[in-house]
Amino acid sequence: MASPQGSRAPLEFGGPLGAAVLMLLLPATMFHLLLVARSGPARLLGPPPYLPGPEVLWSPQMLLLWFTWLGLQAALYLLPAGKVAEGQELKDKSRLRYPINGFQALVLTALLVGLAVSAGLPLGELPEMLLPLAFAATLTAFIFSLLLYLKALVAPASALAPGGNSGNPIYDFFLGRELNPRIWSFDFKYFCELRPGLIGWVLINLALLMQEAELRGSPSLAMWLVNGFQLLYVGDALWHEEAVLTTMDITHDGFGFMLAFGDLAWVPFTYSLQAQFLLHHPQPLGLPMASVICLINAVGYYIFRGANSQKSTFRKNPSDPRVAGLETIPTATGRQLLVSGWWGMVRHPNYLGDLIMALAWSLPCGVSHLLPYFYLLYFTALLVHREARDEQQCLRKYGLAWHEYCRRVPYRILPYVY
Ligand SMILES: NC(=O)C1=CN([C@@H]2O[C@H](COP(=O)(O)OP(=O)(O)OC[C@H]3O[C@@H](n4cnc5c(N)ncnc54)[C@H](OP(=O)(O)O)[C@@H]3O)[C@@H](O)[C@H]2O)C=CC1
Numbered sequence: 001m002a003s004p005q006g007s008r009a010p011l012e013f014g015g016p017l018g019a020a021v022l023m024l025l026l027p028a029t030m031f032h033l034l035l036v037a038r039s040g041p042a043r044l045l046g047p048p049p050y051l052p053g054p055e056v057l058w059s060p061q062m063l064l065l066w067f068t069w070l071g072l073q074a075a076l077y078l079l080p081a082g083k084v085a086e087g088q089e090l091k092d093k094s095r096l097r098y099p100i101n102g103f104q105a106l107v108l109t110a111l112l113v114g115l116a117v118s119a120g121l122p123l124g125e126l127p128e129m130l131l132p133l134a135f136a137a138t139l140t141a142f143i144f145s146l147l148l149y150l151k152a153l154v155a156p157a158s159a160l161a162p163g164g165n166s167g168n169p170i171y172d173f174f175l176g177r178e179l180n181p182r183i184w185s186f187d188f189k190y191f192c193e194l195r196p197g198l199i200g201w202v203l204i205n206l207a208l209l210m211q212e213a214e215l216r217g218s219p220s221l222a223m224w225l226v227n228g229f230q231l232l233y234v235g236d237a238l239w240h241e242e243a244v245l246t247t248m249d250i251t252h253d254g255f256g257f258m259l260a261f262g263d264l265a266w267v268p269f270t271y272s273l274q275a276q277f278l279l280h281h282p283q284p285l286g287l288p289m290a291s292v293i294c295l296i297n298a299v300g301y302y303i304f305r306g307a308n309s310q311k312s313t314f315r316k317n318p319s320d321p322r323v324a325g326l327e328t329i330p331t332a333t334g335r336q337l338l339v340s341g342w343w344g345m346v347r348h349p350n351y352l353g354d355l356i357m358a359l360a361w362s363l364p365c366g367v368s369h370l371l372p373y374f375y376l377l378y379f380t381a382l383l384v385h386r387e388a389r390d391e392q393q394c395l396r397k398y399g400l401a402w403h404e405y406c407r408r409v410p411y412r413i414l415p416y417v418y
């Protein structure tokens with residue numbers, strides 16, 4: 001099968017074998033984390049307390065609940081609220097249009113959940129349903145990826161992603177063949193990237209907080225911090241929803257199992273790990289330590305938001321007074337690269353800020369267990385790998401100018417270290 005570019009893109013993620021291993025390892029890790037978070041010893045590297053049978057994982061009611069959630073988020077996505085933005089230029093020179101109403105979806109979901117809880121919805125019982133819900137999400141991701149793979153068979157070559165079209169079915173199923181699979185104007189990848197998983201994550205966190213309040217009279221300070229920090233992160237992502245249109249997930253990667261599972265299952269059920277841990281392993285946290293942790297999160301957020309906003313302001317309008325004074329390197333494409341400000345400090349200042357926040361999300365869980373630090377470890381690996389992938393793409397795009405940028409800004413994520 002010919003690659004859409006005429007030549008085959010280099011294989012990533014360890015090729016077909018790596019893809020096959022990841023397809024088994026990722027769901028297994030997610031279920032392992034869900035099981036150990038509620039176990040007494042909560043050992044990240046120990047065996048799970050038990051192996052759940054089909055009667056624990058499979059529940060038609062939970063499948064129905066999961067589809068209701070997806071349906072609600074799809075309905076909110078389709079609401080004609082907010083503006084419509086154009087994506088990056090595609091190979092055929094066209095641009096797709098995307099609704100920018102993610103923040104409205106978050107607020108409306110909060111209102112609906114608030115109403116439902118005041119009408120008696122037992123949200124605090126959600127933590128007991130995480131295993132069958134995660135199973136429903138995983139099953140959905142597998143079936144959905146299969147349908148996307150089949151859909152790509154009839155898609156025109158111009159609709160295919162640069163990677164994910166190697167001709168190996170396992171690899172292509174994992175990476176995803178079609179760049180922007182859509183039915184009419186409904187864009188599946190864009191919808192999944194920001195809505196059901198991210199909003200689901202903060203809803204699970206809230207349910208864990210409510211159950212802690214039921215169990216112990218009130219939520220702990222540690223639980224408040226984890227909920228607050230992660231709500232800020234999700235709210236920020238949805239407030240700046242348009243920025244996702246320039247990420248490699250939207251502009252470069254196809255929509256296959258990696259993103260379908262990542263968006264629908266991995267994000268809500270593993271990113272809520274710290275709150276899951278805290279429900280079953282309450283941690284004492286005094287005000288002085290809580291203040292230090294808040295400061296760490298604030299520093300991380302300041303760097304993350306500062307770097308992301310500086311780049312997007314510059315990309316939208318380089319003569320904007322907020323960025324006009326920054327030093328730049330011209331490239332053969334006509335675009336420029338920032339070489340001072342946040343992007344002159346390291347080549348991925350936004351990753352640095354994100355990692356500092358990840359540390360702040362784990363610290364409220366104390367230092368007695370490694371488990372709540374799983375996100376920090378996984379995220380470091382994800383961002384180091386993502387940085388290397390982005391580097392390759394920038395090298396292809398900008399050639400010599402990128403070499404010059406790397407010479408001027410030698411560190412990738414952490415100044416003087418990496
Ligand atoms: N929580 C999570 O699980 C995840 C969070 N994230 C976060 O999402 C955000 C987006 O990340 P990501 O999509 O990886 O990429 P980035 O936002 O870092 O974008 C990389 C792109 O920025 C442009 N760029 C790079 N250097 C410069 C420069 N010096 N001047 C101007 N433009 C430059 C290039 O594109 P071009 O030149 O074409 O504009 C490059 O391809 C980050 O904050 C990241 O931390 C990401 C992944 C997972």
Ligand SMILES: CC(C)CCC[C@@H](C)[C@H]1CC=C2C3=C(CC[C@@]21C)[C@@]1(C)CC[C@H](O)C[C@@H]1CC3
Nearest residue numbers: 026193194236237244247249258262263266267
């Ligand atoms: C588990 C797999 C190996 C990889 C799955 C990756 C996905 C979980 C992530 C890929 C890129 C993501 C982005 C975000 C969430 C995680 C995924 C979907 C954000 C939406 C998080 C909030 C930021 O402000 C923007 C991010 C864009 C990329």
